[in-house]
Amino acid sequence: MQDRATRIVLLVVAVLLAILVLQPYVNTYLFSAREPRPVAARGDLADLERTTIKVFETVAPSVVQVVALQGRGPAGGEPAGSGTGFLWDNAGHVVTNDHVVANGSSFVVRLASGEVLPAEVVGQAPNYDLAVLRVQRQGGLPAPVPVGSSADLKVGQTAHAIGNPFGLDQSLTTGIISALKRRLPTSGGREVADVIQTDAAINPGNSGGPLLDSAGRLIGVNTAIFSPSGTNAGIGFAIPVDVVNRVVPELIGNGRVPTPGIGILAGDETLAAQLGVSGVIVAGVVPGSPAERAGLRGVDQRAGVIGDIIVAVEDEPVRRLSDLTDKLEKVRVGDTVTLTILRDNRSRTLDVAVVDVGEQVSRNRRP
Structure with missing residues (x-):
């Protein structure tokens, strides 16, 4: 009688072990999705998402990559640096940072479409770290970036940066305006006043790109980051658009800005x-x-x-x-x-x- 009970116990244990061993195989056989799974309904995008998408889709075509070249070669020269720029008007003027073009002898601009166009510098303002180029084609260019105001900005407003960090074009980052009225030294030996500080990620290659508000208007030109490692640390700076809107017309008209x-x-x-x-x-x-x-x-x-x-x-x-x-x-x-x-x-x-x-x-x- 005792032997029979022992055999039953051993049989039960064996069955349980078999179930444990075979369970993954049974699950795989019974529950594997061998056909494409149905798409779950997503629902409406959040208002913030819709705003961000609209800003990018509206402005991104007007954001370009600026490449500075030095010397002469089969391709017109060797790269001496690159950054971001954006179309200022329908005449093909592109705004960027002065330090993006400072070391170049010739320049090319790559549009969002991938088209590469030669460009020439028409004016530089080292005191403001701003420069203007003109692409050598007048028609068929994207619309200029809408211009806003920096006089009424508030800390906490949403800020969007579009640029080419590390050469990765058409990159969007989003954050807020972290502080106002910062001061930023420039290569011209002066300081730009009322500089905008943002935590929107700005990395090397973003220089010269637009900083935008939630309406897709230009509120600043991204120019520098504060980071011991040289990469984004949540502190970036932009030249306020009210300064840009005063300096750029002078550069287009006269090639320089009165000091x-x-x-x-x-x-x-x-x-x-x-x-x-x-x-x-x-x-x-x-x-x-x-x-x-x-x-x-x-x-x-x-x-x-x-x-x-x-x-x-x-x-x-x-x-x-x-x-x-x-x-x-x-x-x-x-x-x-x-x-x-x-x-x-x-x-x-x-x-x-x-x-x-x-x-x-x-x-x-x-x-």
Whole structure:
């Protein structure tokens, strides 16, 4: 009797083991999908998705890749760098960053369609890191990117960047406006004021591409990232469109942008901080400049006397050089501004004409 019970138990155990061993094979035989599976209903896209898709489909055809070439060869030269650009008008002008074209001797633009067109630089503005090219074809180009405004932007607004990161064309990234009124140094030796900070992914190759709002309007030109590794770290910067909309027509019409200044050499800001000075120290005055005619004084090294300190322009405070250049750039060349200065610890005002100091600004840092 006991032997029989043992055999039954062993049989049950054997059956269970067989089931465990054979179960995957049985499941595969009974439940394998040997035909295409039916597509599940997706439902409507979310409003945010529809907005993002519309922005990309509307603007992407107007975004191009800009390739700078050097030297001569079978293909017209060797690549010296590349970035992004976008169509500005129906005449074939393309806006990009100055640093994208700075090292090139010839240029080509690749449209979203894949067509490659030769292009020439018509103007550069290193002080703003902006440049304009013109493709050598007038008709059949995509529509220009719609222009918005940066004056009324709010932190938290949606921001879209379209570009060619690492040469991967027509890439869209989305984020928000992370901060406003940042300052960005440029190769021209100045700082661009009111720069937009965004967390939309911007990587090498995105330079010169458009930053867009949720309506698909241009609100900035992507120009730089802050990253120790050189790749996106969630902090990117864009030149505000209000600056772009002022500079680009000048580049198209004249090939350059007037640089408003008064003809001074500014003292080192580190020295000013060490001296506890809040303002711009006048280290020197350019001979024949409006600053000299107005009576501004620079540092007298022999006497050990510090120069005049500019503390305000038109009663608006000036704490550092970028404050001064920003205020002068909002004044038309030929106009006169009232400076408030400190001399011998006394405050006084001087009227100074604003002139176009041209390329000397880049070399000598004259505001």
